[in-house]
Amino acid sequence: MKVALIHEWLDGYAGSERVLEQMLLCWPEAELFVLCDFLPGEERHFLRxxxxxxxxxxxxxxxxxxxxxxxxxxxxAVEQFDLRGYDLVVSSSHAVAKGVITGPGTRHVSYVHSPMRYAWDLQGQYLRQSGMERGVKGLYTRWLLHRLRNWDAVSAQRPDLLLANSSFIAARIRKAWRREAAVLHPPVDVAGFPMATGPRRHFAVASRQVPYKRLELVAEAFRRMPDLRLVIAGDGPSAPLVREAAAGAPNIEVLGRVSQPKLVELVQGARAFVFAAEEDFGIALVEAQAAGTPLVCFGRGGAADIVQADTGVLFAEQTPEAIIAAVRGFVAEEARFTPQACRANAERFSAEAFRARLMEHCA
Known part of the structure; x- marks a missing residue:
């Protein structure tokens, strides 16, 4: 069987590239198409x-x-790829990859990380954050997004099968494209976060510090719970806001960016991993579960697919009060959230499980 893999662009080794890595393991002889390739030499290992x-x-x-x-x-550009003669085309798409053109004898399966957020429900947020709500540049951007939205809806009809990385993204696909998608959660390196059964003395939160992560809410919540220790790891544009929210609270430690071994150690020693963001999926949540660590997280987005009754607690609002109530509820029942249950939950999202289910969908 002749297989083609379609990926948007290569400029770093991040979440979508980890999915591509697993696709290449499924079909090592496949030909790879990308819009552009500026991947540094030290990050090209996964292309083999x-x-x-x-x-x-x-x-x-x-x-x-x-x-x-x-x-x-x-x-x-993506419509110019010549895919004649391929039996199977598998695209990994968060923008345009799913829009490749295939013939009637070719099966096209598209793994969708998300429809273009900035062209659909998050357009207003994108324009505000980019400073393009008004003026000529703003008008041009709105026109461009309108054209992209039209093309996105049309090209979403081209794949034979859509796979969404979470139920949350499947709902977004249904709303934007009026199509149903099967859910296939992304691969997570659960082996990189070994389960720990030792003492757990703090709560942890670790992520890139950008506005939508809402880390300042977690800091403010623990400022009001001086009896509980919180360790915050990560860096980014919102770091000053997070440090301001944690300032003067002796029970909160802000580490900044940490190494991978330190991150694993931090998560392994946590009573719970606290997360206030609405994520498409939430790989960090699965990594915490792999380490045997329960979750206290916002109940929208991918977290709803990840958290089970015996592995964590969900809260319904992005407010300090909701976080406080969830953490206090967790502490009251902490004994029932075992490392073994958390680890077993994480195994559902292993790379091996992802490859097996992907091959089934593409058969």
């Missing part, structure tokens, strides 16, 4: 020597630094 085929965007002026500025050309 494979050289991707690129689009005309690779050769556009300043593409190495500014390829995202060519977003308006990406639908055209």
């Amino acid at each position: 020597g494979k050289v991707p085929r690129t689009s005309f965007i690779q050769r556009l002026p300043f593409a190495r630094r500014m390829f995202r500025n060519y977003l308006q050309l990406m639908p055209l």
